[in-house]
Amino acid sequence: MLEGNMLTEDALPTYQTANNTFDGVRNETGSSPCPWAIWTRAWSAEENQLIDLLRTYLYLSGRVDMLMVEKTLQYSIGAGITISFSQFNIPSILRASPPPTTTIHRRKTTSSRRLSPVLAVASPTTSPSRHQVTHSMPPEKLEIFKSLEPWVSENILPLRKPVEKCWQPIEFLPDPSQGPEQFEEEVRALRQRVLGLSDEYFVMLVGNMLTEDALPTYQTLFNTFDGVRDETGSSPCPWAIWTRAWSAEENRHGDLLRTYLYLSGRVDMLMVEKTLQYSIGAGIDIGAENNPYMGFVYTSFQERATFLTHGNMARLATEGEDPVLARICGTIAADEKRHENAYTRIIEKLLEVDPNTTMIAIANMMKKRITMPLHLMYDGQDPNIFEHFSAISQNQGVYTSRDYAEILEFFITKWELEKLEALTGEARRAQDFVCGLPCKIRRLENRAKN
Ligand SMILES: [Fe+2]
Ligand SMILES: [Fe+2]
Numbered sequence: 001m002l003e004g005n006m007l008t009e010d011a012l013p014t015y016q017t018a019n020n021t022f023d024g025v026r027n028e029t030g031s032s033p034c035p036w037a038i039w040t041r042a043w044s045a046e047e048n049q050l051i052d053l054l055r056t057y058l059y060l061s062g063r064v065d066m067l068m069v070e071k072t073l074q075y076s077i078g079a080g081i082t083i084s085f086s087q088f089n090i091p092s093i094l095r096a097s098p099p100p101t102t103t104i105h106r107r108k109t110t111s112s113r114r115l116s117p118v119l120a121v122a123s124p125t126t127s128p129s130r131h132q133v134t135h136s137m138p139p140e141k142l143e144i145f146k147s148l149e150p151w152v153s154e155n156i157l158p159l160r161k162p163v164e165k166c167w168q169p170i171e172f173l174p175d176p177s178q179g180p181e182q183f184e185e186e187v188r189a190l191r192q193r194v195l196g197l198s199d200e201y202f203v204m205l206v207g208n209m210l211t212e213d214a215l216p217t218y219q220t221l222f223n224t225f226d227g228v229r230d231e232t233g234s235s236p237c238p239w240a241i242w243t244r245a246w247s248a249e250e251n252r253h254g255d256l257l258r259t260y261l262y263l264s265g266r267v268d269m270l271m272v273e274k275t276l277q278y279s280i281g282a283g284i285d286i287g288a289e290n291n292p293y294m295g296f297v298y299t300s301f302q303e304r305a306t307f308l309t310h311g312n313m314a315r316l317a318t319e320g321e322d323p324v325l326a327r328i329c330g331t332i333a334a335d336e337k338r339h340e341n342a343y344t345r346i347i348e349k350l351l352e353v354d355p356n357t358t359m360i361a362i363a364n365m366m367k368k369r370i371t372m373p374l375h376l377m378y379d380g381q382d383p384n385i386f387e388h389f390s391a392i393s394q395n396q397g398v399y400t401s402r403d404y405a406e407i408l409e410f411f412i413t414k415w416e417l418e419k420l421e422a423l424t425g426e427a428r429r430a431q432d433f434v435c436g437l438p439c440k441i442r443r444l445e446n447r448a449k450n
Contacts, residue, residue, distance in 0.1 A: 005054060009047060009054060012051060013215050013247045014081050014219075014244075015044070015047070015081070015216075016044045017081075017230055024036075025040075028290065029224060029290070030217065030283050048280055056262065061176070071163055074249070078163070081232075132289075135226060137293065144353060145227035148349065150238075152242065157241060163248075174263065190260075198320070199266075201320060202267055204392060205257065206267055209258050210374055211306070212253040212257060214276065216280060218284070219247045221284055224290050224295075225288065225290060226290045227239075230244065246339060249335060249339075256328060257328070257332075271379055274380055275379040275380075275385075278378040278379065279374060279376065279378070293350060296346045296350070299343040301407060303336050304344075304410065305370075305372070308333075310332045311330065313398060314328075314330040314333060316396070316398070355420055355423060356424050359434075363431075364430075370404075374389070412434065417435055
């Protein structure tokens with residue numbers, strides 16, 4: 001029963017999506033100031049705390065097969081809200097017998113250091129200052145996305161990884177099924193390994209974990225895009241199938257990083273958890289105007305940014321001599337790369353079928369500047385915590401303004417933006433703006449340095 005309750009709670013992105021299928025009360029922007037939407041986000045943020053608690057308790061109990069639990073969760077989020085419990089194989093989830101019990105002695109460890117609340121990354125929970133333009137795509141363009149559905153089935157859905165071939169968090173974590181002594185030994189080894197990593201590294205890791213773990217926010221965001229949203233919570237439309245599968249894959253990232261952070265003893269989990277609750281409550285404002293052209297520009301950029309960030313975290317973990325954490329970050333980075341491929345492929349296709357609108361959408365998103373998913377986060381104390389987090393990220397070389405310019409350059413080449421021809425006047429101006437932007441960013445960066 002506990003298992004069932006946890007799985008019910010843990011499919012939270014699904015429920016936030018379901019709530020946002022209700023006409024008249026949906027969160028139209030991802031961070032809508034409408035009271036219906038504020039309630040849904042706050043509800044979601046509360047539910048998320050229950051999930052984390054139940055999942056960690058189950059994990060520590062050693063009484064369930066966490067690999068089966070995690071796979072079931074991935075299937076459930078992928079399926080959406082009409083999930084059939086026939087997938088829920090009780091005998092396979094429960095362990096045949098509880099692991100041998102011995103007394104776990106609580107030890108006071110001198111190696112665990114608590115970070116100051118600086119890691120509780122934040123910004124106020126109030127609604128964003130940016131004026132939120134909505135539904136900027138002309139209705140006749142909906143037809144384009146409808147007509148692309150067979151193409152999505154053939155070209156995007158194959159980029160999902162079958163659940164049975166996916167890694168699951170438990171494969172990287174101390175194994176609670178081995179009995180308390182062995183488990184304690186593995187946790188001790190984990191704590192020993194992380195001693196070589198700096199406090200700044202942990203701030204970054206918390207930032208990454210919070211970014212991943214605010215997943216209900218992102219599934220809601222994708223479902224604000226006109227023409228591709230999941231209209232029912234389990235829509236058979238290929239756009240919606242991709243979003244749910246993507247969400248189910250992403251869910252493992254936050255789960256793994258959070259448990260690793262928890263076991264490390266290096267961070268103030270109470271602050272981390274409060275920050276997560278604030279962040280889910282605040283939502284996200286990327287300025288995509290419910291416009292799928294702009295939305296997919298954002299997701300392309302964002303997936304590449306997370307690919308680079310997790311990759312840099314893997315490199316730093318290797319230097320800090322935690323090979324397990326290096327493998328964790330590297331494995332997550334590989335997922336992000338596959339997601340990046342999906343979204344860049346969508347933009348490639350849109351450039352083929354509707355180059356003018358797509359070019360203008362790329363320029364619009366770049367003019368607004370791509371904001372990181374956690375830009376509205378808040379820890380209840382420091383209104384500038386997101387800036388502090390960004391400064392550390394820049395300082396550690398995990399994600400910098402140079403990366404921003406390089407990502408843009410990468411897409412200019414990948415999408416062959418400079419070669420686009422026969423554009424309308426507005427689209428040509430958009431092309432000039434985007435293609436000239438990396439140089440401008442570099443110039444500004446050099447001036448700031450000097
Ligand atoms: Fe992720
Ligand atoms: Fe991703």
